[in-house]
Amino acid sequence: MFDKSYIEKVREEKEKWEKLYESLKERDIKFVTDSDIPIKKLYTPLDVKDKDYMTDISFPGMAPYTRGVYPSMYRGRLWTMRLFSGHGTPEETNKRWKFLYKNGETGFSAAVDALTFNGIDPTEPDAAPEVGTSGVPLYCIDSLFALTEDIPIDKISVALVVEPFTSAPVCAMYFNMAKMRGYDIKQLMGTTQNDILTMTVGYIPYKNSP
Incomplete structure (x- = not known):
């Protein structure tokens, strides 16, 4: 979804950010979802650089339904x-x-x-x-x-x-x-x-x- 030069730029900037982050203390807790899946410190385009938009994400109401099961979602009707x-x-x-x-x-x-x-x-x-x-x-x-x-x-x-x-x-x-x-x-x-x-x-x- 992103060209190589852009991904490389993000990677370089993330490395700078990580150095800043490491100079600070995290709270002493386990950062996980309700399903006990670890949560990263930060999510960037690097996490989806190998994803294909139409195959892995697509539009609301279309397979694989990553963005919801209805085309209009809550703009059409509330839950x-x-x-x-x-x-x-x-x-x-x-x-x-x-x-x-x-x-x-x-x-x-x-x-x-x-x-x-x-x-x-x-x-x-x-x-x-x-x-x-x-x-x-x-x-x-x-x-x-x-x-x-x-x-x-x-x-x-x-x-x-x-x-x-x-x-x-x-x-x-x-x-x-x-x-x-x-x-x-x-x-x-x-x-x-x-x-x-x-x-x-x-x-x-x-x-x-x-």
Whole structure:
């Protein structure tokens, strides 16, 4: 990306800078990224002198996506902003979601109750007291209808925060609800959790760890 004479000039100037730097003391800490990758004292064109712009960097929205996955990035739209929300009944959470949507939220993150999260039948004798106590209960497709009533789910991202063992049935109910309302599921946006690591080390390791 740079001609040889320019690179050589940068190299010479960097050597001068390094002498100045060495005369000063660094803080006694380890300079690394969150992934424990060492951070150099300084980055210059020398670090990318052998890179090909189109192959290694390219434009936003084009492979290898170094500069982002969308051509317009945040000039086109901001990142999704979603609050973890869900309480009481699906109808109550629906009211909350409408309020959040009206006030600028661009994505929903469904906080479900412990029974939905763990796939426990709410009709079990010991389960009743837990219904809706830590999030919204989503036990059947009617719950999904109530949760999303009058919400344009083809225009807003919905994250169904459940565990790997319940992500398939909850997503299936969501997709069928959308189809019954006339949506093409290709229009839907959102995610679910199929991350067993969440369960084995983060949620209840004493129960799920191998």
